[in-house]
Amino acid sequence: MVSRKKIIREIIREYRTIWSLGVSGSLMGWDQETYMPPKAVKERSIAGSSIAVLSHQLLLKPDFVQLVERASRKRNLNDVEKGIVRVLKRSIDQAKKIPPEHIAEVSKTTTLALEFWKKAKAQDNYDIFKPYLGKIVELMRKTSEYLGYEIHPLDALLDLYEEGLTTKDVDGMFAKLEPGLKKVYDKIMSEHPVPDKHPLEDVHYKAESMKRLNEKALTILGYPWDRARLDISAHPFTIGIGINDVRITTRYEGFDFKRSLLSTIHEFGHALYELGVDQKFMATPVAGGVSLGVHESQSRFWENQIGRSKEFVESFYPYMKRYLVFLRDHSPEDVYLYFNTVRPSLIRTEADEVTYNFHIMLRYKLEKMMIEGSLSVDELPHVWNEEIERLLGVAPKNYSEGVLQDIHWSMGSIGYFPTYSIGTLLSAQIMRKIREEIPDVDEDIRKLKFRRIRKWLREKIHRHGSVYPPKELVRRALGMDLEPEIYVSYLEQKYLSR
Amino acid sequence: MVSRKKIIREIIREYRTIWSLGVSGSLMGWDQETYMPPKAVKERSIAGSSIAVLSHQLLLKPDFVQLVERASRKRNLNDVEKGIVRVLKRSIDQAKKIPPEHIAEVSKTTTLALEFWKKAKAQDNYDIFKPYLGKIVELMRKTSEYLGYEIHPLDALLDLYEEGLTTKDVDGMFAKLEPGLKKVYDKIMSEHPVPDKHPLEDVHYKAESMKRLNEKALTILGYPWDRARLDISAHPFTIGIGINDVRITTRYEGFDFKRSLLSTIHEFGHALYELGVDQKFMATPVAGGVSLGVHESQSRFWENQIGRSKEFVESFYPYMKRYLVFLRDHSPEDVYLYFNTVRPSLIRTEADEVTYNFHIMLRYKLEKMMIEGSLSVDELPHVWNEEIERLLGVAPKNYSEGVLQDIHWSMGSIGYFPTYSIGTLLSAQIMRKIREEIPDVDEDIRKLKFRRIRKWLREKIHRHGSVYPPKELVRRALGMDLEPEIYVSYLEQKYLSR
Numbered sequence: 003m004v005s006r007k008k009i010i011r012e013i014i015r016e017y018r019t020i021w022s023l024g025v026s027g028s029l030m031g032w033d034q035e036t037y038m039p040p041k042a043v044k045e046r047s048i049a050g051s052s053i054a055v056l057s058h059q060l061l062l063k064p065d066f067v068q069l070v071e072r073a074s075r076k077r078n079l080n081d082v083e084k085g086i087v088r089v090l091k092r093s094i095d096q097a098k099k100i101p102p103e104h105i106a107e108v109s110k111t112t113t114l115a116l117e118f119w120k121k122a123k124a125q126d127n128y129d130i131f132k133p134y135l136g137k138i139v140e141l142m143r144k145t146s147e148y149l150g151y152e153i154h155p156l157d158a159l160l161d162l163y164e165e166g167l168t169t170k171d172v173d174g175m176f177a178k179l180e181p182g183l184k185k186v187y188d189k190i191m192s193e194h195p196v197p198d199k200h201p202l203e204d205v206h207y208k209a210e211s212m213k214r215l216n217e218k219a220l221t222i223l224g225y226p227w228d229r230a231r232l233d234i235s236a237h238p239f240t241i242g243i244g245i246n247d248v249r250i251t252t253r254y255e256g257f258d259f260k261r262s263l264l265s266t267i268h269e270f271g272h273a274l275y276e277l278g279v280d281q282k283f284m285a286t287p288v289a290g291g292v293s294l295g296v297h298e299s300q301s302r303f304w305e306n307q308i309g310r311s312k313e314f315v316e317s318f319y320p321y322m323k324r325y326l327v328f329l330r331d332h333s334p335e336d337v338y339l340y341f342n343t344v345r346p347s348l349i350r351t352e353a354d355e356v357t358y359n360f361h362i363m364l365r366y367k368l369e370k371m372m373i374e375g376s377l378s379v380d381e382l383p384h385v386w387n388e389e390i391e392r393l394l395g396v397a398p399k400n401y402s403e404g405v406l407q408d409i410h411w412s413m414g415s416i417g418y419f420p421t422y423s424i425g426t427l428l429s430a431q432i433m434r435k436i437r438e439e440i441p442d443v444d445e446d447i448r449k450l451k452f453r454r455i456r457k458w459l460r461e462k463i464h465r466h467g468s469v470y471p472p473k474e475l476v477r478r479a480l481g482m483d484l485e486p487e488i489y490v491s492y493l494e495q496k497y498l499s500r
Numbered sequence: 501m502v503s504r505k506k507i508i509r510e511i512i513r514e515y516r517t518i519w520s521l522g523v524s525g526s527l528m529g530w531d532q533e534t535y536m537p538p539k540a541v542k543e544r545s546i547a548g549s550s551i552a553v554l555s556h557q558l559l560l561k562p563d564f565v566q567l568v569e570r571a572s573r574k575r576n577l578n579d580v581e582k583g584i585v586r587v588l589k590r591s592i593d594q595a596k597k598i599p600p601e602h603i604a605e606v607s608k609t610t611t612l613a614l615e616f617w618k619k620a621k622a623q624d625n626y627d628i629f630k631p632y633l634g635k636i637v638e639l640m641r642k643t644s645e646y647l648g649y650e651i652h653p654l655d656a657l658l659d660l661y662e663e664g665l666t667t668k669d670v671d672g673m674f675a676k677l678e679p680g681l682k683k684v685y686d687k688i689m690s691e692h693p694v695p696d697k698h699p700l701e702d703v704h705y706k707a708e709s710m711k712r713l714n715e716k717a718l719t720i721l722g723y724p725w726d727r728a729r730l731d732i733s734a735h736p737f738t739i740g741i742g743i744n745d746v747r748i749t750t751r752y753e754g755f756d757f758k759r760s761l762l763s764t765i766h767e768f769g770h771a772l773y774e775l776g777v778d779q780k781f782m783a784t785p786v787a788g789g790v791s792l793g794v795h796e797s798q799s800r801f802w803e804n805q806i807g808r809s810k811e812f813v814e815s816f817y818p819y820m821k822r823y824l825v826f827l828r829d830h831s832p833e834d835v836y837l838y839f840n841t842v843r844p845s846l847i848r849t850e851a852d853e854v855t856y857n858f859h860i861m862l863r864y865k866l867e868k869m870m871i872e873g874s875l876s877v878d879e880l881p882h883v884w885n886e887e888i889e890r891l892l893g894v895a896p897k898n899y900s901e902g903v904l905q906d907i908h909w910s911m912g913s914i915g916y917f918p919t920y921s922i923g924t925l926l927s928a929q930i931m932r933k934i935r936e937e938i939p940d941v942d943e944d945i946r947k948l949k950f951r952r953i954r955k956w957l958r959e960k961i962h963r964h965g966s967v968y969p970p971k972e973l974v975r976r977a978l979g980m981d982l983e984p985e986i987y988v989s990y991l992e993q994k995y996l997s998r
Contacts, residue, residue, distance in 0.1 A: 019550045019551075021550075030523075037731075039729055041726045046745070048516065048520065049523040049783075052516050052520035228538050229537050244547075245543065246537065246542070246543055247537055247539075247544070285547075
């Protein structure tokens with residue numbers, strides 16, 4: 003009988019090729035968004051899809067599948083070995099269940115849908131996108147049938163992004179969150195007149211200065227430049243090419259500098275997670291963040307809990323002023339307000355900490371209805387508008403402010419949005435836990451010393467990679483499950499006591 | 501019986517995966533030299549070697565090998581089909597003959613040798629590198645035995661870089677070249693005192709200005725920026741990731757600006773070749789330059805025949821002066837002299853058009869002796885010094901100026917050097933042929949209009965990719981074989997009639 007250790011070693015050895023194809027796919031993806039010459043797109047798409055197909059074949063090679071199955075029947079697997087087997091079984095299972103023709107059809111449809119979504123948005127004409135959205139909903143329902151689910155068809159899709167997540171979880175999360183959030187929001191809106199734009203939103207900056215400020219922020223937060231990069235792309239993202247090769251991007255729109263700074267800090271959070279995985283997991287199936295929700299908890303932690311905190315803004319203010327000289331006319335308090343204005347905005351990506359989750363609730367509710375067949379793409383814009391008005395008190399004047407604003411559905415990403423809320427809520431729980439264990443953590447932030455915070459995150463979360471499934475990782479790190487009330491009380495303290 | 505067309509179609513379809521792995525390998529290589537974070541090197545080497553192994557396996561998959569063999573037995577293959585079969589048979593043949601363990605040993609040895617070569621060069625201590633060089637010579641002799649040869653063991657290695665090239669060819673080429681070259685060189689040396697450094701060699705420039713000048717030069721020469729890039733690396737190179745994705749690099753040493761400019765123009769020549777391949781060869785085995793010699797003919801053509809010509813220097817002078825203001829103190833004639841000083845230099849990469857080939861003759865002679873076993877690594881430095889003094893009249897004062905100067909041998913590249921001479925000689929033949937067919941070509945250069953030249957090169961050389969073996973391609977394009985005398989008479993005309 004072959005020993006447990008030997009089987010695992012063999013799995014890791016065999017997996018290296020699949021991992022290597024993943025590296026090359028990630029690098030191609032990064033390159034395509036940053037430096038690739040525009041006319042290379044056709045060749046790149048041939049190469050990208052060939053490599054995806056090859057990787058799929060290697061994953062389903064009978065020898066490899068059998069090896070993983072044999073490992074899963076072994077007793078006494080340690081945590082890491084269990085993690086390796088769990089992650090691989092999950093990938094193999096998904097790959098087996100979805101027929102290649104379906105994958106090809108989804109890929110073909112979403113490639114088209116993305117183009118037509120762009121066109122529809124540019125022309126503010128929902129009808130251009132509608133048939134493609136209809137097709138995508140249909141395909142995703144089929145994906146869900148292929149994958150299988152116990153209660154709701156959306157469950158199968160939620161699980162793709164957040165292992166183990168169900169509509170029951172999300173319904174429960176939002177049921178707990180909504181009343182508290184509403185209360186905070188109504189109170190802010192009743193006590194303060196709805197503020198206009200903050201004047202700093204319109205002030206222009208030079209890309210070169212903003213770049214230096216972003217680099218300064220990253221250096222202060224502890225970005226390891228010898229294992230990571232910052233580049234420019236149309237939409238900011240983080241990509242983990244390896245444990246020692248993580249790359250983030252930002253963009254320089256030329257005005258409203260908090261957008262570039264806070265999104266850089268947000269991506270820093272994602273990057274730090276990937277960079278903090280235990281080095282001994284290099285090139286294994288567990289090297290990398292475990293789920294989108296946990297990932298978002300890391301980005302939101304640095305963006306909101308640190309980047310939008312009074313301590314950080316006040317202490318980082320001198321650097322901001324050094325690179326953005328127009329800040330001489332604005333006090334640190336004013337910059338803090340600029341970073342934390344609560345206002346009913348129709349655009350999710352521009353929403354503040356209080357209203358952000360309303361946008362996710364809306365999308366989740368609509369996704370659930372569309373997938374179960376109780377909402378058609380014809381009725382969608384109308385229901386969108388009604389629902390966002392119910393939540394925020396304002397209604398879109400056009401499709402670009404409404405149903406056409408997000409890229410996700412055009413890419414077939416249905417069931418993805420809830421991970422944004424999970425991350426946002428978890429980030430407040432993480433900060434509360436850190437504050438329990440490091441009572442003077444605010445002093446660290448005030449001194450712009452982040453070593454202890456980084457160490458805590460690495461110890462409790464990052465180093466584990468994908469060894470534990472997300473719910474278990476959260477329980478281990480925080481000693482509790484997701485608790486939406488903690489986020490509400492964080493908001494109360496931040497926004498109602500001032 | 502399956503039709504010829506169907507088999508070829510099947511080969512191309514199967515080959516796409518191998519091509520895609522090639523794309524990913526090239527992109528990884530480019531990234532490693534340009535943007536990769538330094539600490540990513542370990543993961544990158546795992547990914548790179550896994551993908552190389554996988555590609556090797558796919559190439560040797562029995563189904564694929566059989567398909568290529570069946571195609572090769574078909575009659576009436578057209579030129580393109582013949583090219584596809586020839587290129588694949590060659591790759592399969594090489595892959596079959598060299599055992600994987602040998603490849604692994606070469607890879608392991610050269611990885612070490614490269615490090616020890618760097619160290620040896622930095623400390624000017626040949627003994628540090630010597631044992632690794634000895635091992636490499638031994639391994640390369642073994643490679644040659646695996647591949648097989650008719651007359652000389654170096655033949656098998658020459659063929660790796662230049663399909664069909666033999667020591668008989670190279671011996672013949674140098675036998676014809678050496679006397680003429682010697683005559684030109686002696687005449688220049690006797691008529692002109694050996695010039696000191698040109699003062700411009702020491703003038704400093706700002707990297708940013710030099711970058712703009714290089715970009716200007718590339719734009720004027722016709723670099724298609726939407727299909728190509730210019731980046732920075734420690735050593736300039738060109739990489740064809742696809743027909744529509746070719747990337748060159750340069751470096752900014754901060755002084756002696758011709759080095760950056762002429763090397764950028766040199767790489768432009770390589771890039772234009774890859775970019776000019778017929779679009780219908782995309783993702784096939786014939787998409788890409790056919791050999792290093794032909795490639796070098798393209799880079800040398802633009803570097804020497806255009807970049808160092810009086811017409812180009814004089815017409816491009818106003819741009820040079822715009823970005824490098826110190827040129828106000830130097831006339832166009834002076835810059836021309838600066839670009840074309842003939843001087844006995846001990847360093848190959850700094851050599852002028854007259855002395856350059858002496859450096860290659862030296863290396864080729866020593867490689868031949870080492871591979872046949874008539875020269876040991878112990879005697880090598882002594883023989884190197886004697887021989888270079890015989891050719892140039894000067895002797896190295898240290899190893900870095902002598903046997904340790906080039907990276908090639910440390911990487912296992914034995915048999916590579918002659919392609920530099922082949923390219924250099926061919927570039928003069930190409931210019932002569934263009935001048936026959938476009939008699940007023942000098943006017944084009946003077947007007948900085950390169951459309952007709954680019955078109956000629958594309959028609960006669962670039963568009964064919966690897967369809968024809970190098971010797972046949974040359975014969976088709978020029979109506980003759982390699983003729984070293986043409987290079988000599990080019991030099992006579994340029995350097996002796998002034």
